[in-house]
Amino acid sequence: MLRPAVFFDRDGTLIEEVNYLNSLEDIHIFQESFEAIRILNQNGFLVLVLTNQSGVSRGFFNEDFVRTTHRVIERHLMSKGGKIHGWYYCPHHPQVGDEKYRKICRCRKPGTGMIEKAIKDNPEILLKDSFMVGDSLIDLETGWNANIPSILVLTGKGKRTLKEISKENRKKIDFVAKDILDASKWIINQVKGHPKGSL
Secondary structure, eight states: OOBOEEEEOSBTTTBOOOTTOOOGGGOOBOHHHHHHHHHHHHTTOEEEEEEEOTHHHHTSSOHHHHHHHHHHHHHHHHHTTOOOOEEEEEOOBSSSSOTTTBSOOSSSTTSSHHHHHHHHHOTTBOGGGOEEEESSHHHHHHHHHTTSOEEEESTTTHHHHHHHSOHHHHHHOSEEESSHHHHHHHHHHHHHTOOTTOO
16 A cells, blocks of 8 residues: 655764764754654654765764664664665765765765655555755755655754755745654645644
């Protein structure tokens, strides 16, 4: 059965922004994330995380650390009844870092490679009813490139993004949410046809 997905950015959206997070002790999940993921699950959405992790290319940490980070976050979310259906990361950078990872790729946001991989892994995704949520212009552009609604959260870099974004791009934002929970409630209302704020 086809169903919609929500693609979340990680740093600044699901967890607190840390510049090149390289210690498990620095993982701080936004409290709103627990309820946000849980209510999306309850309403039948697939929840997936898309994150650029050029720190791998730069040598700040390796891919094993990225995967371990995701397992830790997932374990905490599951303890409160939330499930992430897929974690996708891009370890590349087009210009700097280790030669193995220094390349122009399709997976680095705002490219849509991670969304395409998620659809391949989860063929039940109904893309036309799916959403992209993040705190940066790159996240918004990822949604626009995939032709799905893009939501800006004001956590992480969100307030700065809103301040610095062009008027033309600001008009393309489907919703500005104070945080991931606000975004998730809005999404559910859009897909389920409830009046805004009825949850």
